[in-house]
Amino acid sequence: MATLAEHPSTLASGAPPDGGWAAWMSVLAGFLAIMNTWGLVISFGVFQTYHVTNLHRPPSDISWIGSIAVFLLFFGGVVSGRLTDAGYFRSTISTGAFLIVLGTFMTSLSETYWQLVLAQGVCIGVGNGLLLTPVSAVISTYFSTKLPLVMGIAACGSVTGGLIYPSMARTLLGSVGFGWTMRAIGFIQLDTLAVAVAVITPRLAPKWTGALLDLSAFKEPEFVLNAIGSFLAFLGVFVPFFYLSSYARSVQGMEYTESLDLLLVLNGVGFVGRLLPGFVARYVGTLNVFLTSLLLSALAMYAWIAVHSTPGLYAWTSFYSIFVGGVQSLLPAAISVLNPDLQKLGSRMGMIFAAVGIGALIGSPIAGILISERGGSYVGAQAFSGSSLVVGALLIFAAQEVGRRRKKAV
Numbered sequence: 503m504a505t506l507a508e509h510p511s512t513l514a515s516g517a518p519p520d521g522g523w524a525a526w527m528s529v530l531a532g533f534l535a536i537m538n539t540w541g542l543v544i545s546f547g548v549f550q551t552y553h554v555t556n557l558h559r560p561p562s563d564i565s566w567i568g569s570i571a572v573f574l575l576f577f578g579g580v581v582s583g584r585l586t587d588a589g590y591f592r593s594t595i596s597t598g599a600f601l602i603v604l605g606t607f608m609t610s611l612s613e614t615y616w617q618l619v620l621a622q623g624v625c626i627g628v629g630n631g632l633l634l635t636p637v638s639a640v641i642s643t644y645f646s647t648k649l650p651l652v653m654g655i656a657a658c659g660s661v662t663g664g665l666i667y668p669s670m671a672r673t674l675l676g677s678v679g680f681g682w683t684m685r686a687i688g689f690i691q692l693d694t695l696a697v698a699v700a701v702i703t704p705r706l707a708p709k710w711t712g713a714l715l716d717l718s719a720f721k722e723p724e725f726v727l728n729a730i731g732s733f734l735a736f737l738g739v740f741v742p743f744f745y746l747s748s749y750a751r752s753v754q755g756m757e758y759t760e761s762l763d764l765l766l767v768l769n770g771v772g773f774v775g776r777l778l779p780g781f782v783a784r785y786v787g788t789l790n791v792f793l794t795s796l797l798l799s800a801l802a803m804y805a806w807i808a809v810h811s812t813p814g815l816y817a818w819t820s821f822y823s824i825f826v827g828g829v830q831s832l833l834p835a836a837i838s839v840l841n842p843d844l845q846k847l848g849s850r851m852g853m854i855f856a857a858v859g860i861g862a863l864i865g866s867p868i869a870g871i872l873i874s875e876r877g878g879s880y881v882g883a884q885a886f887s888g889s890s891l892v893v894g895a896l897l898i899f900a901a902q903e904v905g906r907r908r909k910k911a912v
Contacts, residue, residue, distance in 0.1 A: 541663015578631015775827020
């Protein structure tokens with residue numbers, strides 16, 4: 503297969519055009535890629551509840567499946583981001599799309615816990631990591647002033663996937679079983695990812711030199727603070743996506759199908775949280791809106807402790823979905839703001855995504871352990887999640903201030 507490195511003369515350089523056919527096709531590709539990466543990740547609560555019931559394993563064990571997929575989604579960006587900078591964009595995303603579909607079909611054949619870990623966790627996770635970072639980096643090279651908005655549009659793919667895949671599971675699990683449910687999901691992934699790979703075209707000429715890791719980034723305090731802050735923030739982000747359905751059943755006494763309805767609300771209301779911050783960021787700044795979304799998400803996590811009724815839980819789910827939607831949609835744009843060198847953006851975005859991935863890997867299992875240790879009480883997990891978001895936001899704010907003062911000094 504031809505790579506970008508083989509055709510450097512066809513690629514452009516200079517300032518982002520902020521529009522055009524190729525630019526908007528990259529947004530479409532991003533929408534479809536995020537639908538099949540993030541969209542499936544935020545749907546894991548469906549499978550969390552199903553696997554706990556059918557495999558008779560504790561919640562913390564099952565959460566490792568989803569956490570591994572999230573970890574590899576982000577951590578794989580270290581490799582895929584560097585490959586993008588080096589000119590191997592097309593080969594990288596094609597491999598990623600193939601592994602996502604393969605992992606889904608292999609999941610449909612899995613019967614034991616470790617088979618699910620390898621298929622639904624590792625195989626899909628590696629595919630996610632090879633696909634998401636390159637697509638996000640390419641979108642960032644096409645847009646400047648419109649970047650927060652278009653990232654929000656692309657991020658709505660996660661809402662679309664987060665509505666389609668749980669709805670399919672809700673409808674099909676009881677009628678055709680787990681295997682054919684996953685195969686039906688796999689066929690949708692196959693079609694939509696084929697379109698994504700076909701329509702996206704990178705804009706910048708490949709960068710030929712440089713190591714896998716841009717170690718010079720660690721000499722910049724704002725990068726280090728951003729990496730640590732992102733790690734801490736994403737310790738807590740995914741706790742509701744993994745445990746809300748289980749919480750609704752064990753604490754609120756809801757039926758399984760009702761708990762899935764709650765997950766659909768969590769995913770569906772996120773349309774507002776992914777689009778609105780992009781509009782607002784054009785006027786008040788990407789990082790300011792990103793930090794506000796982090797702090798509001800933390801406040802919502804603390805507020806979850808005080809929710810004791812089903813109507814209150816639906817209301818809380820709606821607000822958290824809006825707040826965390828801003829976190830997810832603006833993360834790539836926020837990284838771009840703190841790393842303005844477009845030639846290094848793929849590598850540095852991959853490095854930040856790796857830090858985020860480590861946080862996502864251990865955050866939900868830690869929450870599961872806290873739930874088990876407290877005899878099924880979710881208070882410890884809720885407080886842990888909220889506190890992680892607060893500390894992460896403070897460190898990213900410090901990164902913003904350090905970067906601003908360095909620019910003033912220059």
